[in-house]
Amino acid sequence: MAGSTTAERGARQQESSGPPPARRVRPPRLRTIIILAVALVLFGAGGVWALYGSSWLRVERVSVSGTRVLTPAQVREAADVPVGAPLVSVDTDAIEARLKRELPRIDTVEVGRSWPHGIGLKVTERIPVLMVRKGGNFIEVDRKGVRFATVSDAPKGVPALELALSPSSSAAASLRRFGEGRLVREAVRVAGAVPATVARDTRTLKVRSYDDISLELADGRTVDWGSAEKGGAKARTLLALMKASPDARHFDVGVPTAPASSGS
Incomplete structure (x- = not known):
């Protein structure tokens, strides 16, 4: 009987000896741990020094964008x-709070870091939609009803707001119920709803009460608008009424489903 081959003897020897022993994983030495810890501390200390102690990351310039009436110099001075x-x-x-407090003309401002040496101030100014005459000056009112600036020259293309609150019972009741601030905001709503072609010719927006707001146009024509409610419907009705009665001097769209015009 022939003996076993070399391959068979090798296989039997491998089966008898079993799998090779697993390699032991040595835990990191204490010295290695100490070196890593020191490196992390030094790295962190270096980062803190770079941010706070070095001259590399310090404020060197302040940039301003978005100004219309204000100057960049005014914004920088107020930002401090x-x-x-x-x-x-x-x-x-x-800085944001200081700018809004010192410069009421600013509606919003974004203050951001511009690494490595800059601070950026992105300003959005309030835009007047109405103005209130006060002596020889004009107080500008924005779309939120905020009175934000007093100027000596009337802003171009901005209607004057006239609070003609007579002592009549209806006007007094409106003032007691809504307050002057609410009536101003209602006037702002009307100014925003007036059609653009009519808004360009509007010189005065008069408020007698919450339900009695009217427009006076540059050529002397007048528009009874009523309250600020249903502004879109009133705008469409007014355009149609002016087209149908081009010679009329007075228009009433207080009830947009029953408009009226008169005069010639």
């Missing part, structure tokens, strides 16, 4: 950004 301070330490919320 601490030039030379570490950029990371600048309180952007405080």
